[in-house]
Amino acid sequence: MGLNRSKKIHKAHGPSENFGFTKDELRKIRNLKTPYGVQCALDAMPYHLENTAWSPGWVLKKNTAHCLEGAIFAAAALRVLGHPPLILDFESVGDT
Template sequence: MGRELPVTRSLPSDSWTRGELAVLDRLRTPAAIQEFLDSLRYSADPVYRCPRQALADRKAHCVDGALLGAAALRRIGFPPRIVWIDAENDDGHLLALFHWPTRPSRRAGSRTYLGCVSKSNYPGTRYREPVYRDLRELVMSYFDEYVNCIGQRTMRAYHDPLDLSRYDHLNWERSDEHLDELIDGHLDRRRRHDVLPPGFRRRLLDVSPDRLKSALLGTSEEGRFVPKPPRRKR
């Protein structure tokens, strides 16, 4: 994961300021991108930040972080693709995908594996190594880590990836102006895939107190979703 890839500048370098380029040019691997996202303060602000604004503010929530991650991944040769995870009684989550090709072998041929970078208030729902064979396998690695602050397992679905390069006309890397349209419109309309078997929702167990304590370790209380309390059983 520490191997550097050739830098592919998708846009002229003068579209970023010198200060921005000084930061972005240091992010030469997915692991370095994730380390930078982890260094940003978690934002509880109910606004979307484009990558430029996130760099300026030095803070981000999951949407801001995924957009910044996608922009940084793009500069090292990966398509800027994001995937939305739906949750119930909890915040959704956004991932920025990258693929990692293996060396061809006579037995297995060549295969591409998926990983992702992300910004999250919860440590267990951040980076994933590129060891997953397909999108569902990658997304399902989040299921048991995806809990709200009262211990409910809340992940319910994911959407088909969105290729942000198709929306460069919205200037998503350097302007906040059209982010509502991009996230709440185009991303939200991607095909949705449920992750629970039919009728299984009520059978889900809450995580144990120890697991919940571990999940909340290092989180910002201000940034936590406030869930509705469970209904009392009669």
């Protein structure tokens, strides 16, 4: 059998689990609905170059992220939506 990438993971948390987010943050994340929605939200965010390590909640508040913050935000959003919170690490040569 092939891997069904759209299959949601079994939620081990009850419906009241907030994953460390406020109610407003959870509402915004749940409105994204799908992994594609999470990607669209990230694509719409301006990229910033500051030397920061913002939490996913702060990324939502500021509506901007750099690469790592965007990846961590996406993983957290996927977890809230019931998908595996995966992060891939690709290394490149000469990336600035």
